[in-house]
Amino acid sequence: xxxNTIDSEPPELSAYRGVRRIDHTPHIFNNQPARYYLMWLxxxxxxxxxxxxxxxxxxxxxxxxxxxxxxxxxxxxxxxxDNFTRLFSDKSFARGWVTLxxxxxxxxxxxxxxxxxxxxxxxxxxxxxxxxxIFLMPMMMAPVVAGFLYMFLYNGTFGWxxxxxxxxxxxxxxxxxxxxxxxxxxxxxxxxxxWTPLIALITLAGLKRVPQEQLxxxxxxxxxxxxxxxxxxxxxxxxxxxxxxxxxxxxxxRFIDTILIMTGGGPANATKILPTYLFDVSFKFxxxxxxxxxxxxxxxxxILLGLALTKIFEDPTRKIKTSxxx
Amino acid sequence: MATVTITDVWxxxxxxxxVKDLNIDVRDNEFxxxxxxxxxxxxxxxxxxxxxxxxxxxxxxxxxxxxxxxxPKDRDIAMVFENYALYxxxxxxxxxxxxxxFQKMNRADITERVEWAAEMLQISELLQRKPVELSGxxxxxxxxxxxxxxxxxxxxxxxxxxxxxxxxxxxxxGELKHLQRRLETTTIYVTHDQLExxxxxxxxxxxxxxxxxxxxxxxxxxxxxxxxxxxGFVGEPPMNFLDCRxxxxxxxxxxxxxxxxxxxxxxxxxxxxxxxxAGEVRLGIRPDDLSVxxxxxxxxxxxxxxFVTEPLGGDMLVDAELGKDRVTVKRKIAxxxxxxxxxxxxxxxxxxxxxDRESGEAIF
Numbered sequence: 001x002x003x004n005t006i007d008s009e010p011p012e013l014s015a016y017r018g019v020r021r022i023d024h025t026p027h028i029f030n031n032q033p034a035r036y037y038l039m040w041l042x043x044x045x046x047x048x049x050x051x052x053x054x055x056x057x058x059x060x061x062x063x064x065x066x067x068x069x070x071x072x073x074x075x076x077x078x079x080x081x082d083n084f085t086r087l088f089s090d091k092s093f094a095r096g097w098v099t100l101x102x103x104x105x106x107x108x109x110x111x112x113x114x115x116x117x118x119x120x121x122x123x124x125x126x127x128x129x130x131x132x133x134i135f136l137m138p139m140m141m142a143p144v145v146a147g148f149l150y151m152f153l154y155n156g157t158f159g160w161x162x163x164x165x166x167x168x169x170x171x172x173x174x175x176x177x178x179x180x181x182x183x184x185x186x187x188x189x190x191x192x193x194x195w196t197p198l199i200a201l202i203t204l205a206g207l208k209r210v211p212q213e214q215l216x217x218x219x220x221x222x223x224x225x226x227x228x229x230x231x232x233x234x235x236x237x238x239x240x241x242x243x244x245x246x247x248x249x250x251x252x253x254r255f256i257d258t259i260l261i262m263t264g265g266g267p268a269n270a271t272k273i274l275p276t277y278l279f280d281v282s283f284k285f286x287x288x289x290x291x292x293x294x295x296x297x298x299x300x301x302x303i304l305l306g307l308a309l310t311k312i313f314e315d316p317t318r319k320i321k322t323s324x325x326x
Numbered sequence: 327m328a329t330v331t332i333t334d335v336w337x338x339x340x341x342x343x344x345v346k347d348l349n350i351d352v353r354d355n356e357f358x359x360x361x362x363x364x365x366x367x368x369x370x371x372x373x374x375x376x377x378x379x380x381x382x383x384x385x386x387x388x389x390x391x392x393x394x395x396x397x398p399k400d401r402d403i404a405m406v407f408e409n410y411a412l413y414x415x416x417x418x419x420x421x422x423x424x425x426x427x428f429q430k431m432n433r434a435d436i437t438e439r440v441e442w443a444a445e446m447l448q449i450s451e452l453l454q455r456k457p458v459e460l461s462g463x464x465x466x467x468x469x470x471x472x473x474x475x476x477x478x479x480x481x482x483x484x485x486x487x488x489x490x491x492x493x494x495x496x497x498x499x500g501e502l503k504h505l506q507r508r509l510e511t512t513t514i515y516v517t518h519d520q521l522e523x524x525x526x527x528x529x530x531x532x533x534x535x536x537x538x539x540x541x542x543x544x545x546x547x548x549x550x551x552x553x554x555x556x557x558g559f560v561g562e563p564p565m566n567f568l569d570c571r572x573x574x575x576x577x578x579x580x581x582x583x584x585x586x587x588x589x590x591x592x593x594x595x596x597x598x599x600x601x602x603x604a605g606e607v608r609l610g611i612r613p614d615d616l617s618v619x620x621x622x623x624x625x626x627x628x629x630x631x632x633f634v635t636e637p638l639g640g641d642m643l644v645d646a647e648l649g650k651d652r653v654t655v656k657r658k659i660a661x662x663x664x665x666x667x668x669x670x671x672x673x674x675x676x677x678x679x680x681x682d683r684e685s686g687e688a689i690f
Binding site: 211213214216217218219220221222223224227231232235236 | 399413
């Protein structure tokens with residue numbers, strides 16, 4: 001009897017003797033009519049998805065295992081895993097990864113910090129709707145356009161930002177995108193400008209879902225506003241931040257538009273993240289087989305990192321989701 | 327250890343008035359219940375005491391200290407919320423320890439206090455669990471635990487057991503009352519369930535539409551309701567009301583309608599005179615103060631017809647029709663009788679309540 005007290009309480013109520021129980025389930029509950037027609041309803045969508053994503057994927061693997069010939073009439077040569085083994089000795093490949101991680105880490109940390117800050121400031125303010133509308137504008141812009149816009153803003157002859165930085169004495173000479181350190185900062189700033197609003201928007205949606213009662217309970221417990229944010233609001237935001245981080249890091253791993261426009265990977269490969277290198281290999285040197293191998297490693301790591309991120313955030317996510325409903 | 331004094335407090339939400347000119351003195355160590363239907367301003371009042379809502383006008387004092395502008399964290403209160411408001415990412419232990427951490431208590435003391443509270447609430451085995459892994463009753467105990475780990479000036483309860491099932495609720499009523507007596511801490515308890523108020527509170531403040539209707543002991547409220555609202559809200563099944571008029575024939579004064587004629591006693595007549603009541607009134611009588619006998623030969627003063635009978639196990643309720651009116655009678659279980667069958671009813675005239683038909687104020 002004592003064992004019972006943990007799960008069903010109060011103890012006295014569960015201690016009644018002689019409770020009747022039925023220990024088998026009648027079969028009628030197991031015989032749900034099979035709903036085969038659902039499969040037919042799903043089939044068109046599955047086929048379409050297979051055509052647009054599975055087919056290219058299979059081709060990617062095919063290409064990565066061949067020396068792809070571009071000249072008409074020539075058939076591709078079987079290369080085995082040569083394309084992959086060659087990557088190990090490719091210094092540009094390794095440097096591409098390092099640059100990519102640096103770029104993505106910089107973008108993410110600045111965007112998350114700023115985005116959460118903006119969301120907290122905007123939350124429940126009177127101008128919330130207006131500011132959301134304004135913030136959405138950069139997001140609506142094609143990345144190529146954002147790239148061009150910032151290239152002009154950084155321009156050494158007529159760029160506003162260039163002028164501003166020079167006037168403030170921060171920039172000594174030369175140009176922004178021509179300097180190794182400044183170029184990285186420049187492309188990160190473009191990404192931050194365009195995508196912080198997305199993070200702010202997702203966080204704002206999350207903030208609306210933070211249970212008011214928990215915040216109030218914490219206030220009564222003795223928390224000031226800052227402690228309240230870190231100990232109650234932030235843990236409740238984890239699922240939303242996970243979505244934001246996942247979206248942004250995957251974008252960082254595949255978007256090359258802005259960088260291609262602004263620096264093309266330069267100066268001296270300072271902004272040559274792996275996807276730009278992949279672009280060079282495939283579409284400048286036309287080594288499609290090697291390019292496919294690089295693309296495959298990129299895909300693999302994106303998936304692995306995605307899974308790892310989900311794992312990190314998983315525990316609090318689950319628990320918050322289920323407990324909020326009661 | 328503190329008194330809570332609410333003086334001339336008003337609360338507006340925009341232009342909506344939630345609390346009107348409220349005055350309540352909560353005594354030291356008292357268990358006061360704010361009782362009323364939803365939207366009566368009881369929760370707003372509690373939230374103003376907690377500091378979670380601004381006071382539109384008026385003052386709230388803890389002891390001699392005016393707390394209007396004191397933030398919740400500095401009010402030294404503990405509150406239990408309707409939906410428990412446990413922190414889902416923290417274990418039961420961490421939930422309980424939360425208020426102590428803010429008091430900068432050292433680890434050993436925190437552990438000791440938490441274990442003391444957990445023991446008291448019989449949740450010691452649950453300390454390492456997260457809130458999702460708890461049943462409704464366990465969550466509720468954890469929420470109470472978080473309130474009692476420190477020694478606050480005032481406990482605030484906002485419908486803490488409203489979401490539990492009926493059986494657990496009645497169990498927790500006893501536990502909460504026991505706990506409050508043991509901890510000897512001023513407690514303000516909000517509920518819409520009159521039973522919780524009646525069973526637990528030292529005094530009940532009945533509120534309706536933002537206005538305090540009556541403040542008194544459960545006995546006061548039950549036996550001497552100040553108006554028709556209080557009379558009808560407190561008591562289960564609720565009080566019966568019948569429209570009557572006052573008729574004077576010589577010295578005798580009686581309450582009359584198409585079906586009944588009740589001759590009032592001397593005391594009652596005097597009180598009618600004091601309030602100079604005449605003409606139309608409303609009669610109130612509790613189901614326990616009525617008697618019913620089945621069949622045609624009942625020997626009671628009033629003829630009625632059975633509408634329906636409801637057995638409650640040991641007792642039964644009889645809904646009887648008196649012309650157009652219907653009254654509920656509670657009695658020991660007996661033969662059931664069928665709808666439409668005749669029955670007889672008598673009233674305990676001593677226990678009559680009479681209300682002004684216009685204002686609803688009690689005459690007696």
